[in-house]
Amino acid sequence: MRIQVDQNLCIGCGSCVMIAAKTFKLNPDNKCYVLNESLGPEEKSPSSIVESPATPEMDEGEVILEAARACPVQAIRLYEDDGKEIVL
Ligand code: SF4
Numbered sequence: 001m002r003i004q005v006d007q008n009l010c011i012g013c014g015s016c017v018m019i020a021a022k023t024f025k026l027n028p029d030n031k032c033y034v035l036n037e038s039l040g041p042e043e044k045s046p047s048s049i050v051e052s053p054a055t056p057e058m059d060e061g062e063v064i065l066e067a068a069r070a071c072p073v074q075a076i077r078l079y080e081d082d083g084k085e086i087v088l
Contacts, residue, residue: 001061001086002079003068004051007031009075016076020059020067024076032075 003023012030016023025035036052054064068076069088078086 001054001064001081002051002083003034003054003064004049004077004079005032005034006075006077007033007048007050009073010071011073011075013072015070015072016067019070020063023054023058023064024067 005024010030010032012026012032014026016032017025023035024032027033031048033050034052035058036055054061058064059067065078065086065088068078074088078088080086
């Protein structure tokens, strides 16, 4: 699974962090990012889209799915390994 967060859409509500604390975190600007050590703690791409493959250290897939569904502004998108978007 690949996880993508659009930080332009994120309003920093923290719902995803509460549900999947091993996958999502808020940066000092109150924008969500994906917890992936190799990306660094405040990862921000120029487009404000941050993404990461799911890693074994993260939450289970079902939990990540639940967190994405809980986002009030649909800032989280999930993709299968083959690139197909997962319908939330
Ligand atoms: S649930 Fe959505 S809006 Fe809330 S912090 Fe996570 S990505 Fe941002």
